Amino acid sequence: MAKVLFLVGSLLVLGNVVFIHAGFSPSLIVDMVKIVIDNYCSPEKLQGMKEAIAAASSNTEILNIPDGESLARVLSAGMQTTISDPRVTVSYEPNYVPVVAPEMPALPPEQLVAVLQNSIKLDILDGNVGYMRIDHILGEAAADKIGSLLVNLVWNKVLPTSALIFDLRHTSSGDITGMSYIVSYFTAAEPALHIDSVFDRPSNTTTKLWSMPTLLGERYGTLKPLIILTSKNTKGIAEDVAYCLQNLKRATVVGEKTAGGSVKLDKLKVADSDFYVTLPTAKSINPITGSTWELTGVTPNVEVNAEDALATAIKIVELRAKVPAIIEGSAELISENYAFEGIGVDVAAKLKDLLQNGEYSMVVSKNDLEEKLSADLNTLSGDKSLKTTTNTPALPPIDYTPEMFIELIKVSFQTDIFENNIGYLRFDMFGDFEEVKPIAQIIVEHVWNKVVNTDAMIIDLRNNLGGPTTAIAGFCSYFFDGDKQIVLDKLYDRQSGTTTELQTLPELTGPRYGSKKSLIILTSGATSGAAEEFVYIMKKHGRAMIVGETTSGSSHPPKTFRVGESDIFLSIPTVHCDTTTGPAWEGAGIAPHIPVSAAAALETAKGIFNKHLAGQK
Missing domain, CATH: 3.90.226.10 (2-enoyl-CoA Hydratase; Chain A, domain 1)
Known part of the structure; x- marks a missing residue:
């Protein structure tokens, strides 16, 4: 309540001191606050808003107002401070024409092919690594119209790759209905996974999103490496995709922390004025973490500058290609050399089981691999001396007097x-x-x-x-x-x-x-x-x-012991x-x-x- 009254008071003082005297409807701020109360995605953050309406309505000095654009800037700053949400903005737009998303026209096949080729960048890198960049995430309706073309022209080229780098560094728009499609291609058909919950404030309803049992084309599977590239410009549905696959432990996110946008932003007109309030009217709640990426953004597993993300991802994929041989080689060395033979054989078998169960599928660096391997060997054997080590060469003898x-x-x-x-x-x-x-x-x-x-x-x-x-x-x-x-x-x-x-x-x-x-x-x-x-x-x-x-x-x-031809070394009693x-x-x-x-x-x-x-x- 105190913060909201402070907001209203600040607006009035600024109107008195800074701006020219002008007239506007006393109900403007009241109508604006009502829009926020009825539509903002996190109503728990709006304590005291109703009292603010009464305070604004009863204050006659509210008639001392600035010009429309200046007032909109002040209203935006005050609202963002009060709710602690920079996504809430007020604008003054006398000539605003609502944007209606055009439906995809019935284009001939050759034009559809051209559209897809321009909107999706696909490449096969060295080592049979797929690279796919998508700057807009299609929704269900669009996918239904061009799904077969997507499968034939894009997806079927991705499927044979050994790993995939999914570039979302430039993706700032998308449709929430496309979320289930994308995630499902990287998960199993069964069982169905609860991948997201979207709370819609205007209707006070929550929709659960699930992975899909049937898809056009084949799934990429659950074991091949998947790296998602992000930047500070990655926004909205792209953030949802990255956050979901990251917490399912199906993808490794590499790059910069994302923008912290929203699954849905609406621009709503304030009564009969030329003022508009843009605000998030829905929010994503991840079923695994119980929290959201909105406002805070998605924190990458490996944080690097956006321009370095692709090169970093390639190094991770190259490392993961070597991991099976490293783990199997480690198991063989332990089985053959560990001091207690029975324990060594048992540790080797369980280490291979961890590999087969995908426990090493998310390593991102040599240091990460060494730490995990050491921790697993310690757990499996109970021996702190069975671990990875450095191969530090012996110092030359010193000729002491x-x-x-x-x-x-x-x-x-x-x-x-x-x-x-x-x-x-x-x-x-x-x-x-x-x-x-x-x-x-x-x-x-x-x-x-x-x-x-x-x-x-x-x-x-x-x-x-x-x-x-x-x-x-x-x-x-x-x-x-x-x-x-x-x-x-x-x-x-x-x-x-x-x-x-x-x-x-x-x-x-x-x-x-x-x-x-x-x-x-x-x-x-x-x-x-x-x-x-x-x-x-x-x-x-x-x-x-x-x-x-x-x-x-x-x-x-x-x-x-050196593990095969790798640069990983084991300390084995x-x-x-x-x-x-x-x-x-x-x-x-x-x-x-x-x-x-x-x-x-x-x-x-x-x-x-x-x-x-x-x-x-």
Whole structure:
């Protein structure tokens, strides 16, 4: 109510201050508001309009008015602000002649052919990709008259294509009755789909639009790629077509956000004046989203400038042509190489099912494909390490000087001695055994010797993300005695079909910590890979107490596989722990003996040791 009274007051003030004094019927604004109340497509936005009529009628200053064109501009601005709808306009047109849409004349066949060729642009692009541009969407009546020609001259050339680019960038007019025709060519005959609901305000009726069971010619089908191009000039029924097919997940919209027009605009004369109100008298409500594209426009799946839309669409079609081979190739690699054979075979079969069910039919970029494939592999396997990856080439080895090695080791390891001679050792990555072996003596001198003579030790792996597992046996060996070899774990390699035993090493660089002194390992949800294997071994053999959070449940270091000849790469774990003695940690993580938050783990461990060691004194 307040907004509408503000509108009327603004009009009167502007009339007094800006314009010349002139006379017009006091009922003009009343009649204009009545037209809006009776015909505007969203009556819920018109609260207070009736009160505005009374306010306008009783105000004698309304006679101070401008010239017709200026008043129309002011009325338009006020009405648009009040209703928040730029589609509502007021015009002053003394010479206006209502436009009556001409019926299509009975043209001879050769002239009809010429009309169609001028109004529809058709091309077959490289890769058997169809391109069709339509600047006006025909209604049911027109389609009935020229339908057979459309099928023979246009549609039958489109049908054999492998994909279709439907260009609506220049489409600003059309008939709502053509909506069902267009959508039906890209959907199945059965079951019938509720594709749109159109509310007509003057009659207060809602018409449901359905896909059609029978059509002239064949359907394009539901699986071949369909790309719709849009621009800021795409308006009205073209927006409805794009929005419907987008939400049916039958088409990918590429281009600019559309105009946000209306399915029906009417120009209505204001009583006996020369003023007219143009406003949307009907609105579309999509049955899937429950909302509309009107006013807001259709947001593309891929937003690019209109002039770049065709090239972008072609790239999407080219990518989708490669998708079946990529998914099938991925399934084969997983089936043949994934560490847990049964799971790998099952994941491969389900991945192929997703492909056949059209789950990959809407990817729009390499990144989009990689993200979806990773998400599906994670869901199907429960393994976060089974995913797409980049094929980053290994950096060339750096020729470190002894001084550089020392500085690197100081940065990579943290040590401390706490109260009661409790050692503290933190490192956040495991190194490759062959790379570590030449600098083992440096590590012993600058790291290990600082903590080896403590009475108890805390090993902090809360931030350890893993790395190669080749150094695990050697690192574990420092916490066992050297008088006998112990089998720490057994690892099964799917690719070779062999099982390897991890055993303690008889000889080490530097002194052992031994099997008698107490050891606590700190973990978090980030503790991954090789760090988990180390924690798993130490817990399984009862050699350490685990304090913190359940580890991430990742895998042994995965290998990278290229999918066919594509530029898609998969990260596939190929090794798993021996499961004959019970469940391994892969996919599940390792539960701590004492669960506490990662932040509290260190103080908890220190408290345990302080109490234990103080009791021994």
